[in-house]
Amino acid sequence: MLESALMLHVLRRANIEPEWQRRLRGFLTDRSTDADAISRIFALAAMELPVTDDALTALSGLIDGLEYGLRRKRALLLMLLVELGVVPSRAPGWRRTTSRPALSTASASCMGPPCD
Numbered sequence: 001m002l003e004s005a006l007m008l009h010v011l012r013r014a015n016i017e018p019e020w021q022r023r024l025r026g027f028l029t030d031r032s033t034d035a036d037a038i039s040r041i042f043a044l045a046a047m048e049l050p051v052t053d054d055a056l057t058a059l060s061g062l063i064d065g066l067e068y069g070l071r072r073k074r075a076l077l078l079m080l081l082v083e084l085g086v087v088p089s090r091a092p093g094w095r096r097t098t099s100r101p102a103l104s105t106a107s108a109s110c111m112g113p114p115c116d
Contacts, residue, residue: 001039002080004028005046009084012046038062038077045084056086 008024011017028043035043037058044051059081063074081087 001028001031001035002042005039005042005084006080008046012048041086042080042084045081045086051086 004024004027008021008028011021011024025047028047032040032043037055041051041055041059063077078087082089
């Protein structure tokens with residue numbers, strides 16, 4: 001569902017492919033009820049529907065609990081939530097360790113082959 005939510009977001013922002021947007025909205029609507037919390041949040045945000053505070057609290061707990069070795073996944077999730085407008089760019093988890101956000105330095109430290 002994440003890929004579909006992101007595709008809908010990109011198509012909507014580019015204001016192109018209204019038929020694909022309609023089909024993606026239908027797909028996300030049909031599957032969001034039975035989806036896990038993260039997928040549901042991404043789907044709702046991509047469709048510009050309200051995301052509940054309870055869902056965001058659960059998501060925050062999940063993101064904060066990710067292991068150190070998963071910093072790239074944590075950074076990716078936060079970046080996507082910011083892009084979709086679910087959380088502001090200075091949300092909890094967007095820590096500053098230098099003059100730039102820690103998320104950008106965490107991503108840069110894993111150059112080369114994929115790392116977890």
